[in-house]
Amino acid sequence: MEALGAWRQRVASELDAVVAFWERNSHDPQLGGFFSCLSHEGNVYDDTKYVWMQGRQVWVYSRLYRTVPRFRRPELLEAARAGGEFLLRFAPLGPDSPRVAFALTRDGRPVRTQRNPYSEAFVAVGLDELGRAAGEPRYRAAGRSWALALLGWVRGAPLELGPPQFSGSPPRQALALPLMALTVAEQLLGGDPKTQEPGGDPQIEELAEWGAHAALRHLQRGDSVVLENVSPEGRELPGSLGRLMNPGHALEAGWLLLGFSGRRGEAALGTRALGALVTGPLAWGWDPQHGGLFAFLDADGHCPTQLEWSMKLWWPHLEAMVALLAAYEHRPDPKFLEDFDRVATYAFDKFRDPEHGEWFGYLSREGNVALSLKGGPYKGCFHVPRALMMCEEMLGRILEREGASK
């Protein structure tokens, strides 16, 4: 097993290379905003600007600027601000609509929407963090208005442009929704445990509580599985939809719930998250034949209908790295560090591009690069830098706590 100190160095230097890739290739100084469709060398192959990716990159740059001393460079904050201004100006579908576009043309005209409210959530986290980094309350106020829209929707307010409902379609909750609610709420409540203000924003605290409790409804069959879709009351749904599992989402839920339970002092919740959302998904989600985490599985062992089910995607491996270090901080069991070493070794070996920076996103089941692109409609400047900065910070705390011997 590689020493933790060596991992911290490797993670930090990879973070530098990854951020450099995005700074070098994704900015649009003419029209603002960020390109995300980048080839493996960093060339723009499509100039569509995806709102998820704008909000996420604003968040990454702002968080790096605010919390990682070597990234406190004015040009990084300026790039984040340019992204935030682009979002404020072009993302909303209209002055009276809380909904934002999913994709924009290079010059900011709306191309299409999504039925789900995830674009709004990424706008909220990006603007809130920009407000903190820049010290400008107006960004945080704008972010909060989208967070409150999300609170309204999870409470049941009708979602403009949402999916039509039919009698044969049972109401369902996708795990992504509580994960988004928890991500937004924890961001607005402080971003990291040291700066929380408990009770400071009851509405946002309600959003966090809804997210945490709604996420738990996806733990089924005595916590032995995590189902991607359940009824709003937490019952299993029939068919492939009801049996679908997504190891990456389960592991992301793991570290989000560990953070929530730590902040709130809910020890039992933390213990449950460790077992059902970290140890569990790493076991059932791992490909025993070729290594790596599957994209999707069926809880009863049927073949999933998603064509990419057995592909190895970059982000579940990064969620696993974060979840395992968060688990070790919660309960210092060396098994978590051994698993971190195994997952991080697989991820660095398979996804990393030492030549051009940033990771490949999509491998075949066997672990070969299947899509040579570095960014696209759903992959931008987010999972790699977010996970690396979180891992660097956690590895630093662990090393500090345990002394330099490890």
Next chain:
Amino acid sequence: MEALGAWRQRVASELDAVVAFWERNSHDPQLGGFFSCLSHEGNVYDDTKYVWMQGRQVWVYSRLYRTVPRFRRPELLEAARAGGEFLLRFAPLGPDSPRVAFALTRDGRPVRTQRNPYSEAFVAVGLDELGRAAGEPRYRAAGRSWALALLGWVRGAPLELGPPQFSGSPPRQALALPLMALTVAEQLLGGDPKTQEPGGDPQIEELAEWGAHAALRHLQRGDSVVLENVSPEGRELPGSLGRLMNPGHALEAGWLLLGFSGRRGEAALGTRALGALVTGPLAWGWDPQHGGLFAFLDADGHCPTQLEWSMKLWWPHLEAMVALLAAYEHRPDPKFLEDFDRVATYAFDKFRDPEHGEWFGYLSREGNVALSLKGGPYKGCFHVPRALMMCEEMLGRILEREGASK
């Protein structure tokens, strides 16, 4: 190269095995309609009934009953009729709506719709062929009403539940729409060249003409590429969307246009289809490294953003087999038979399941089975039996014309 007579025997015996798979596993005698979510052994893993799959299976059973003597079994027609009745009763979204559901519960309640009008098109072809097989005009009249709805939509009538339009989204035409229009129209105009009634139904003839001419708009760059999405005027669209190519759709367009041009005596159109829609896509769509047709490609050689772009799907290979025999019937160049032998050999080797019948649908780029299922939301009783029955018929005609020596 395998002799044509041997191919005819192989194709015919495979058709028998495939139809037996669906007759054995997909019927629902209790509630009507067909299951399509079947495991590799034929077990139902999800009982959702997809409207595409209902219309397609009704078509396959009815066409086999009507045109292939060994399938003229009353139970096959009865199964088709049960499927048709299920569609008439449950597919429409309402008494005043021309739109039908995309998916139904086992007992026929609507689950969801699609924005595009392909479900309606498959209902039209299924009911028209059922009406011919059963000798019951009411099925054909119902099929025609959906064909006329499709004609209205391609003429520009607003599509209820269609996609919202935004200022940054250029109007676009997907190749699937002219292919559907041509499929529906050629079905209603006779189904095969021997029974055409030219001028017999001017509105449906207009639908065929629209389909043929609209399909040609996708031939770009001097006919060297076939683009999946173009402007309604036939101009290239920007970005990945505009550069997307789908070899299977191009080859399907090939045999559909050969049929249209043959029926109408438009020789120049047939020649153009041979080059741009048969020879071309077989060359640029074939994987030189592992064999087989790619699912998607980018016309400028960028990496497509579709995660499955390099996977080998069953249906493009079947469209290629049909297109190559249709090409040979159009112009008896032995190159087409050599290519048929190459594609059919790949397809029979890789997709066929000699144990349980019906083909696997989804292989990795390397040609290994990636999804073990035999049917799902988008794969049912359609492409394999349709192509095999068309190939058996064409091989029979070719052998008859050329004598038994080949």
